[in-house]
Amino acid sequence: MSFLELKNITKIYPNGTKAVDETSLNVEDGEFVVFVGPSGCGKSTLLRMIAGLEDITGGEISLDGVIINNIDPSERDVAMVFQNYALYPHMTVFNNMAYGLKNRGISKDKINSKVNDAAKLLEIDQLLDRKPSMLSGGQRQRVAMGRAIVRNPKIFLFDEPLSNLDAKLRNQMRLEIKKLQRQMDVTSIFVTHDQTEAMTLGDRIVVINDGIVEQVGTPKEIYSNPNTKFVAEFIGSPQMNLFDCSIKNGIAKIGEAQVNLDNLININDASIGIRPDDIQITDSGKFESKANLVEYLGSDMIIYSSIGGQDFSCKLSSKIDVKAGDNFKFDITPSSIHVFDNNTNKKV
Amino acid sequence: MKKVQFKSSYSQYFFLAPQLLILLIFLYWPIIQTFRDAFTIQDAFGFGSYFAGFDNFKFIFTDPSYYTAFKFTIIYSFVITLITGSIGLLLAVQANNVLHGKNVYKTLLIWPYAIAPAVVGVMANYFFSERFGLLYHLFNNLWGFNWYEDVFDAYIYVVIAGSWKQISANFIFFLAGLQAIQKTVIEASIIDCKSNIRRFWTITFPLLMPTTFFLIIINITYAFFDTFGIIDTTTIGAPGSETKTLVYKAYIDGFKGLDLGSAGAQSIMMMLIVLVITIFQFRYIEGKIHYN
Ligand SMILES: Nc1ncnc2c1ncn2[C@@H]1O[C@H](COP(=O)(O)OP(=O)(O)OP(=O)(O)O)[C@@H](O)[C@H]1O
Ligand SMILES: [Mg+2]
Numbered sequence: 001m002s003f004l005e006l007k008n009i010t011k012i013y014p015n016g017t018k019a020v021d022e023t024s025l026n027v028e029d030g031e032f033v034v035f036v037g038p039s040g041c042g043k044s045t046l047l048r049m050i051a052g053l054e055d056i057t058g059g060e061i062s063l064d065g066v067i068i069n070n071i072d073p074s075e076r077d078v079a080m081v082f083q084n085y086a087l088y089p090h091m092t093v094f095n096n097m098a099y100g101l102k103n104r105g106i107s108k109d110k111i112n113s114k115v116n117d118a119a120k121l122l123e124i125d126q127l128l129d130r131k132p133s134m135l136s137g138g139q140r141q142r143v144a145m146g147r148a149i150v151r152n153p154k155i156f157l158f159d160e161p162l163s164n165l166d167a168k169l170r171n172q173m174r175l176e177i178k179k180l181q182r183q184m185d186v187t188s189i190f191v192t193h194d195q196t197e198a199m200t201l202g203d204r205i206v207v208i209n210d211g212i213v214e215q216v217g218t219p220k221e222i223y224s225n226p227n228t229k230f231v232a233e234f235i236g237s238p239q240m241n242l243f244d245c246s247i248k249n250g251i252a253k254i255g256e257a258q259v260n261l262d263n264l265i266n267i268n269d270a271s272i273g274i275r276p277d278d279i280q281i282t283d284s285g286k287f288e289s290k291a292n293l294v295e296y297l298g299s300d301m302i303i304y305s306s307i308g309g310q311d312f313s314c315k316l317s318s319k320i321d322v323k324a325g326d327n328f329k330f331d332i333t334p335s336s337i338h339v340f341d342n343n344t345n346k347k348v
Numbered sequence: 349m350k351k352v353q354f355k356s357s358y359s360q361y362f363f364l365a366p367q368l369l370i371l372l373i374f375l376y377w378p379i380i381q382t383f384r385d386a387f388t389i390q391d392a393f394g395f396g397s398y399f400a401g402f403d404n405f406k407f408i409f410t411d412p413s414y415y416t417a418f419k420f421t422i423i424y425s426f427v428i429t430l431i432t433g434s435i436g437l438l439l440a441v442q443a444n445n446v447l448h449g450k451n452v453y454k455t456l457l458i459w460p461y462a463i464a465p466a467v468v469g470v471m472a473n474y475f476f477s478e479r480f481g482l483l484y485h486l487f488n489n490l491w492g493f494n495w496y497e498d499v500f501d502a503y504i505y506v507v508i509a510g511s512w513k514q515i516s517a518n519f520i521f522f523l524a525g526l527q528a529i530q531k532t533v534i535e536a537s538i539i540d541c542k543s544n545i546r547r548f549w550t551i552t553f554p555l556l557m558p559t560t561f562f563l564i565i566i567n568i569t570y571a572f573f574d575t576f577g578i579i580d581t582t583t584i585g586a587p588g589s590e591t592k593t594l595v596y597k598a599y600i601d602g603f604k605g606l607d608l609g610s611a612g613a614q615s616i617m618m619m620l621i622v623l624v625i626t627i628f629q630f631r632y633i634e635g636k637i638h639y640n
Contacts, residue, residue: 014447053535074542086532090554099550100540147536 001065002026003187004050004155009059011045011211019045021211022059027189032181034202035191038234042211043191047157050189051080064154074103079148080157083164085140087132087147093119094128097146118146121180138169145177149184156181156188162197174200195235199223207231229345232273232338238302240273241312244342247272252339255308257287262334265348273338276302279314281322285329294324303328385612404613413589414614417597420590424506425571431511432567433560436518441548443519444526454523461516465574469581472509476582483508495583499590502583506591509582510575517570518563525559526552565629572621594618 004027011020019042027033035043048054050061052073061068068076079100087096097115106114119125122142132140141161148156158177162170178201181188192198198205199219207214207222207230215227226232232240245252250264252272259272293304301318304311305328314330322328339348386404390397408414443453460468475483476495487493487501495502529552537551553560576595579585585592585600592600594614602611 051539053538072542073539078539080536080539082532082536084530084532086530086536088533088537088551090557099537103541103543103546147540 001062003029003031003064004189005060005062006046006050007060007062009046009049009061010057011042011049011054012057019211020049023208023211023213024059025206025213025216027187030185030187032178032188032190032201032203033206034198034204035189035206035208036195036198036234037193037208037214039193041208043193043208044159046208047080047159047189047191050155051078051157052076053080077151077154078157079151079153079155080159081144081148081161083160085132085144085161085164087140087143089132092129092131093124093135093143093146096132096143097150100147100151114150115146118149121149122146137165138173141165141173145180149180154187156186158188158190160192161190162192163194177201195237199235205235207234209234225347226273226338227347229271229273229340229342232340236275238276238313238315240275240338241279241314242271242273242340243308243310243312244269244271246270247339252337254310257308259332259337260334261337261339265339267339267341267348269342270348271340271342273340274312274332274336276313276315278336279312279316279330279332281314281316281320281328281330283329285331287331288327288329291322291324291326291328294322382612382615385608386616387609387612389609400609404609405617408610408613408617411610413592414597416589417592417594420503420592421572421594423503424510424575424593425568427503427507428510428514428571428575429564429567431507432514432518433563435511435515436563437522437556437560439515439519440522440526441552443523457519458516460513461520463513465513465577466581468513469509469578472505472512472578472582476505476509495586497587499587502587502591506575506579506583509578510571514567514570517566521559521563521566522556525556529555565625568625569622572618594621 006025009023098111101111124142206216209230215231243254245254247267250261252259289305291303295302388397389400493501495505541547579596583591598611598614601607
């Protein structure tokens with residue numbers, strides 16, 4: 001039995017919105033799982049059902065062997081970090097962290113030592129007497145983390161905790177969260193709509209779309225072997241190129257261009273997906289196209305072009321000399337091509 | 349943008365005149381008049397008046413009925429503030445938790461706010477009249493309630509009449525205050541604390557402090573000044589003069605008793621009270637009780 005088990009979880013809001021549809025998932029002890037998906041796909045709803053902040057319409061959630069569907073949120077032994085931190089504005093940093101412990105009847109000495117330890121760990125021990133309104137965004141973030149840590153919960157739940165921070169601080173906190181999680185070895189679920197965050201943080205990633213789990217896997221599995229067109233497009237930056245085509249005997253026709261695949265399939269209405277960095281520019285290339293736009297990113301650059309009337313991009317080292325308006329030749333390795341059936345949107 | 353330049357330097361006074369006139373006639377002139385009255389003694393038939401220094405003030409401070417009114421006003425505003433505040437808060441918390449038909453509750457609870465105090469008084473009359481009053485007879489059966497003769501019973505009468513409408517005001521502001529609390533803060537506390545009651549007193553109520561203090565001032569001001577119509581349509585000060593508020597007493601002494609000097613002095617005392625409340629509000633409340 002897994003540490004956290006979701007069995008056929010469904011959520012229908014009172015207004016009829018079906019936010020989560022028959023979702024099942026197992027999370028192992030100590031694992032860091034990331035829920036990722038576009039806005040409104042039901043990530044928060046799923047997380048909030050685990051926390052107990054949202055009723056479960058159908059299905060069963062068990063944590064550490066106990067079914068928690070009807071257990072009060074305060075007794076599930078979960079800790080949640082919210083996007084807007086949700087600190088208690090009228091309490092000092094110390095009391096914000098101590099509040100949950102006090103309500104559980106823990107002795108004063110123990111509370112003091114726990115809060116002080118957490119504060120040291122998060123480097124906020126100088127701020128314990130301040131009210132949240134006197135803290136910066138990053139400091140509030142740390143207090144919110146501290147409030148979760150002192151409780152020693154069975155599971156950490158993060159709902160986009162980094163999205164209110166600026167880019168630099170976000171990267172820094174991301175690393176720190178990962179480090180803390182490793183150090184404390186607490187099972188964690190992290191919700192984000194940012195695929196970079198998902199890739200860098202997660203032991204496993206759960207890609208959700210429209211209330212349905214599209215794919216579960218390690219970042220590497222998800223990146224190199226997306227199961228559906230949605231996952232293919234959602235994970236990876238710049239996003240995967242998808243070309244509509246028809247495939248006959250292992251040859252995909254994109255307008256005039258013919259791309260060889262490495263197995264001899266026939267699909268009328270298909271898409272082939274090629275990651276921008278799987279396109280090699282060589283003078284001996286089989287294909288030729290015009291660079292419409294070139295984006296220079298320092299070590300890399302991105303060329304925007306089109307073939308057979310369909311736009312695509314390729315990412316390559318900026319040492320190669322291609323300027324906007326130039327023609328360039330390129331090749332595609334057959335093994336790096338992902339084939340999807342447009343009727344099912346699934347990988348072939 | 350084109351600037352409009354007035355040629356004559358008098359035209360601005362022309363445009364200001366209506367507003368200034370209204371202020372002068374209805375605000376400044378009565379204030380001046382009040383000060384004049386407070387420091388003169390007029391004979392009741394209007395034949396003569398003379399400067400009296402602080403005699404009118406000395407008079408009201410030696411008048412036991414002034415102390416009665418003062419005491420009643422203090423008790424009245426304290427009780428009204430407490431009752432309307434706590435019932436308003438209770439209703440607001442309940443209405444905020446209602447999932448279905450929230451707007452029906454809200455609308456029904458807000459309605460009394462729109463009723464004029466005098467109308468409230470007239471309605472209260474029906475409930476407390478000796479002949480056919482529902483509450484009169486209910487209370488009378490319980491403990492021999494008779495506000496015509498018993499001071500405490502008269503207090504009950506004016507407190508109920510005075511509270512009813514003001515509960516609505518408290519309800520509205522508390523509900524707005526509750527809805528202004530971040531939803532995630534409440535959710536965080538749901539994870540941190542199991543007991544609803546404890547959560548209310550440790551999170552919700554402290555976060556409502558700004559609203560609470562605002563309402564305390566509003567309720568005190570209401571009990572002091574806006575209950576005139578209620579007193580005038582219910583007990584009229586009965587049994588003796590025990591249920592006269594300061595405002596009501598000033599009015600009775602001035603316009604019924606024709607003692608404008610005493611009424612003027614009482615009015616100035618009230619101005620001082622308002623001044624104290626206002627200073628208190630600005631000093632201690634506006635500045636201190638904001639969290640963000
Ligand atoms: N209280 C609610 N009542 C009705 N529908 C809701 C409620 N909360 C969320 N929804 C709907 O449920 C769906 C999923 O919402 P949810 O908040 O889980 O999305 P999300 O994946 O967290 O999105 P985001 O990245 O924007 O936070 C959305 O379509 C949303 O409109
Ligand atoms: Mg969300």
